[in-house]
Amino acid sequence: MSEPASEPFAQTEPxxxxxxxxxxxxxCEQAKQVLDRVGADFPLQVTEIDLATDEGRRLAAQAGVLFAxxxxxxxxxxxxxxxSERKLRRTLRQHSLA
Structure with a gap:
């Protein structure tokens, strides 16, 4: 029997x-709204870092982030x-099944 639609993912670790x-x-504002919506369905731990900081520049360089x-x-x-909310949800679904 399949899982109930209201609880499709059993992942407990954020x-x-x-x-x-x-x-x-x-x-950036659009991304925050997407993360708020997605966070209602998946356990997320969101950390916001300003690209103007040393840590932000370092992470962006390591990750190949060209712009915010x-x-x-x-x-x-x-x-x-x-x-992309759809792409993020797909990735999180795959992650929760792993």
Whole structure:
């Protein structure tokens, strides 16, 4: 018998999301909204880091983030620029099944 639709994923450990942002960034605000919506369905631990900081520049360089917002999932590069909610949900589903 399949799982109930209201509880499709049994993952208990939160997925670490690092959000690299900058001031006056429309896509950064859009990414925060996406993460809020997705966080209602998946356990997320979101850390926002400003790209103007040393840590932000270091992470962006390591992850190949060319412009804000940059997204890392469990420390691995995921995307930069406009965040695709569909792509993020698909990745989180795969992660929860692993």
């Amino acid at each position: 997925v670490e999301i690092t959000l690299l942002t900058q001031d006056d960034c429309g896509f 917002p940059g997204i890392l999932v469990n420390g691995q590069p995921f995307s930069f620029g406009r965040l």
